[in-house]
Amino acid sequence: MHDAESPTAESGDAIAEAFAVVARSAPEIRDGLAGRRGKTDGRNASGETQLAADVWADDLLEERLTAIDEVGQFASEERDDVVDAGDGEYAVTVDPLDGSSNLKPNNTMGTILGVYDADLPAPGSHLVGAAYVLYGPITTMVTAREGEVTEYVIESEARRASEPSSGDEPRDDGEVRRRAVREDVTLPADPTVYGFGGRVPNWTDRFADYAGDVEEELKLRYGGAMIGDVNQVVTYGGVFAYPELDSRPEGKLRLQFEGNPIAYIVESAGGASSNGKESLLDADAEEIHQRTPVYVGNEDLIERLEAEF
Numbered sequence: 144m145h146d147a148e149s150p151t152a153e154s155g156d157a158i159a160e161a162f163a164v165v166a167r168s169a170p171e172i173r174d175g176l177a178g179r180r181g182k183t184d185g186r187n188a189s190g191e192t193q194l195a196a197d198v199w200a201d202d203l204l205e206e207r208l209t210a211i212d213e214v215g216q217f218a219s220e221e222r223d224d225v226v227d228a229g230d231g232e233y234a235v236t237v238d239p240l241d242g243s244s245n246l247k248p249n250n251t252m253g254t255i256l257g258v259y260d261a262d263l264p265a266p267g268s269h270l271v272g273a274a275y276v277l278y279g280p281i282t283t284m285v286t287a288r289e290g291e292v293t294e295y296v297i298e299s300e301a302r303r304a305s306e307p308s309s310g311d312e313p314r315d316d317g318e319v320r321r322r323a324v325r326e327d328v329t330l331p332a333d334p335t336v337y338g339f340g341g342r343v344p345n346w347t348d349r350f351a352d353y354a355g356d357v358e359e360e361l362k363l364r365y366g367g368a369m370i371g372d373v374n375q376v377v378t379y380g381g382v383f384a385y386p387e388l389d390s391r392p393e394g395k396l397r398l399q400f401e402g403n404p405i406a407y408i409v410e411s412a413g414g415a416s417s418n419g420k421e422s423l424l425d426a427d428a429e430e431i432h433q434r435t436p437v438y439v440g441n442e443d444l445i446e447r448l449e450a451e452f
């Protein structure tokens with residue numbers, strides 16, 4: 144466990160505080176999903192229908208993350224504009240419920256956090272921390288900062304009371320325990336899985352060629368929520384893509400909320416990222432809801448993609 148993540152060291156450490164807020168909120172978000180599977184009348188800035196769960200998780204994280212003294216800006220995939228949170232030097236971005244179209248069929252989803260040390264929109268080179276929560280059979284959280292990636296299991300008080308102790312040293316965030324289960328996470332050197340989004344007939348020829356090669360070597364693992372699919376790659380090695388499409392060269396995923404934080408985590412874990420020509424972390428940030436093709440995974444697989452493009 145890092146010192147910076149002990150409850151006392153968190154005060155004044157905006158990155159650790161933001162991680163702790165997301166960890167603490169995760170069981171609550173998860174428990175609140177069941178009653179919020181329906182659609183609202185609203186659409187987010189990208190024109191997508193919002194679920195009650197999207198709006199609720201967004202409000203909850205906005206309130207808690209903007210309460211951190213050092214946070215000066217908050218932005219979310221679910222709201223049009225950047226929220227001014229005061230004089231703090233950090234800007235936080237969230238995708239409150241990544242993969243929320245998986246809520247109806249009760250499949251995996253996630254929450255994504257980015258902490259930037261610059262005003263938004265900001266390039267990924269200004270990320271100083273990023274994390275994601277995966278609401279799978281177990282709630283896990285992967286954090287990255289200063290080149291170190293850690294995977295935690297998140298357990299709430301109620302859940303813990305009914306489970307036998309693992310014997311590991313507990314780590315309390317109020318009523319929530321974050322237990323490190325993997326430190327110094329790195330992508331396995333010998334990759335085994337791939338997951339590619341978008342409809343196959345809409346793929347560009349050059350991406351379809353690349354996909355054809357990858358399919359020969361790796362096995363398909365695709366669940367339709369980026370966090371779930373990226374976590375497969377972080378765990379087993381391989382490549383995840385939501386690629387450029389003929390109908391939409393800019394792809395689907397958002398640079399500030401999805402592409403950059405995921406690139407930061409995967410690169411911190413020894414992998415690579417690309418938008419097709421350069422690391423996502425080097426891409427210009429022009430607009431808060433800007434989309435980008437996303438390719439992340441083992442270095443060799445991303446280098447091959449860039450070479451074939």
Ligand code: FDP
Nearest residue numbers: 241242243244245340341367368369
């Ligand atoms: P969702 O629309 O369900 O929120 O950007 C969000 C995302 O899911 C990603 O999590 C996922 O990888 C992708 O979109 C799935 O898009 P498709 O439905 O086009 O496959």
